[in-house]
Amino acid sequence: DAGVIQSPRHEVTEMGQEVTLRCKPISGHDYLFWYRQTMMRGLELLIYFNNNVPIDDSGMPEDRFSAKMPNASFSTLKIQPSEPRDSAVYFCASSLHNYGYTFGSGTRLTVV
Amino acid sequence: GENVEQHPSTLSVQEGDSAVIKCTYSDSASNYFPWYKQELGKRPQLIIDIRSNVGEKKDQRIAVTLNKTAKHFSLHITETQPEDSAVYFCAAMRNKFYFGSGTKLNVKP
Numbered sequence: 624d625a626g627v628i629q630s631p632r633h634e635v636t637e638m639g640q641e642v643t644l645r646c647k648p649i650s651g652h653d654y655l656f657w658y659r660q661t662m663m664r665g666l667e668l669l670i671y672f673n674n675n676v677p678i679d680d681s682g683m684p685e686d687r688f689s690a691k692m693p694n695a696s697f698s699t700l701k702i703q704p705s706e707p708r709d710s711a712v713y714f715c716a717s718s719l720h721n722y723g724y725t726f727g728s729g730t731r732l733t734v735v
Numbered sequence: 736g737e738n739v740e741q742h743p744s745t746l747s748v749q750e751g752d753s754a755v756i757k758c759t760y761s762d763s764a765s766n767y768f769p770w771y772k773q774e775l776g777k778r779p780q781l782i783i784d785i786r787s788n789v790g791e792k793k794d795q796r797i798a799v800t801l802n803k804t805a806k807h808f809s810l811h812i813t814e815t816q817p818e819d820s821a822v823y824f825c826a827a828m829r830n831k832f833y834f835g836s837g838t839k840l841n842v843k844p
């Protein structure tokens with residue numbers, strides 16, 4: 624298995640633009656998580672899905688953030704409009720039965 | 736919700752020495768405690784985990800201990816090597832993961 628696949632690896636965008644981050648979980652995993660990592664705040668859970676259904680989105684910072692999981696093999700995290708304070712590394716992770724997360728390589732987002 | 740505290744925030748040891756990182760949690764219903772290692776610029780990777788029905792688990796040079804009564808768990812690395820240098824995160828799970836703030840381990844050759 625190729626692991627959790629995220630794209631793009633790096634994204635530089637201007638303030639106000641829409642940004643879409645993509646994730647393909649490990650086949651057969653039933654949980655998918657979106658995390659944001661910054662030096663100041665560490666690893667923050669934004670949202671997670673179980674069997675494609677959003678379970679907890681209490682970590683989504685604002686209405687500018689939205690996430691979808693249309694099927695078991697694909698999820699997106701969208702920021703619209705983006706702001707400089709959204710600059711961070713965004714990780715997607717998946718797991719089977721909510722144990723032992725496997726993280727993707729992350730997307731480093733820079734909003735200028 | 737759960738609150739996980741991790742200490743120390745930085746740890747510097749000489750190669751060959753042992754390193755211990757400690758975490759406490761607040762919710763007695765948490766039942767799963769993984770540890771992740773994150774090298775600079777890379778993803779966090781699971782290195783060892785323990786469930787609440789076990790007190791200790793060992794995998795070669797790393798071990799984790801859990802004290803449910805005191806609500807704390809620790810990561811022990813013996814015979815440290817320079818490649819152990821990284822940031823280590825603990826986590827406690829009750830429905831979802833709550834991560835500690837991380838410990839930057841530096842192993843000096």
